[in-house]
Amino acid sequence: MLGPINFLTRHLINVLVFSTAATLTFVNFTGITTMLALPLGAAAYFISNKITYAIQKTTQSKKIGLSKSEYNLIEAQLKQARSHIQALNQQYVRVRSVRAFKQINEMSKLAKRIINIVQTNPQKFYAVEDFFYAHLPSAVQLSDKYTLLTKEQVPSTDVHLALEDTRRTLKDLQITMESDLKSALSSDIENLKIELDFAKLSNEKRKDRLKIGGE
Template sequence: MNKKTSNNLVMLLLALFTVVFVVFLLEAFNVNRTPSIIIGIFVGFGLYSKYMREQKPEKKNKKNLQPVSKEREQFYLSKGLSEEDITFFRETMNNAKEQILQIEENINQAGKLKAIANRNNTLNLIKVLFKDIVNEPDRLHEVDQFLYVHLPSLAELTSKYVQINQHQAKSKQTFDVLEKSAQTIDEMCQQISEDYVSFRSTDISDLANEVELANRRIHREGSNIEDDEI
């Protein structure tokens, strides 16, 4: 039994003790049995529920989207976007940025994921593609599969892989799940490579060139997208 489970059991027993204590206390003041039990349960399990809520890990808050700068707004307008289009585009790309940062964090937590990402040049590709979309907002419709299917799927798959991989005791079934997950992640990374090639089809003659082009872009512009203006 791990420490967390042990603590939960102690709190459950404490809640039961509280129920009994409150019932006897109220009966000592001539309160009827039924109301005493109801009040006891309410108090005891109210405390237990409060404890369990406090044990839940806090979700990371998404970074608030900063107001668009005048320069950036003019750029979007020059690309034919309306004010509604600008709002939608910025919210979409802010969500994509959060997913990319989550993917990078996940990959850095597992050697297997690092190997897959390096083989497919995944982190460089998704960051360069992110930058390209930001610079060509009028082409948002061309990357709907990347933004709404492949990127969120990769974020979800890598998050689940890391969660399972962190289990202290792993059965054969666990290793099988990890292996199948790794294969699916590899396939998703390959799909993202195709997304990048498709978006940059005028610059890339074949799939082999995409690695060199993306690496040159990352080397020139830097790999950090966290502070990129949207």
């Protein structure tokens, strides 16, 4: 959940640590010991990366009002959700109908939007917990089941009924994920309404003052 600035800063520090450690080893030691310059520099880079990353995570979690355990939990759920999206996207090449392709594509887009929102504002995770724990994993499992059923070489009544049931369930999940997205956006929409109401009130007061001044 750390942004690109944190990434660049961390690796810039690591490079400086690497070059400093390698240079000091090479300059201050002679003979076979100088061969350790690069390994020692690499070790310093690795240790520096671990320490800097931990510091950045702690700073970021405090900044957004989360405990370290909460931050790690959300980070792990985001990572898991991205792997679910990759699995969902793999179904594109397996489905055999345009309708199924569109449905999976729509669910993938919804999932990406929700993940991006939580990535930007981790506290929104708690408004869409069910999406991470149930809705997205179910979408992956059902889409995989659907593609397997469509590959049945000998269609039967049971297969047809199972396909129809899976289609309906996937559609219901899509609607549920749309509700998840609305939940993730709800606080932003409410804040926007408040800002609009405030702007309207300020504009009305300004008009009243101008009207009084004109009189």
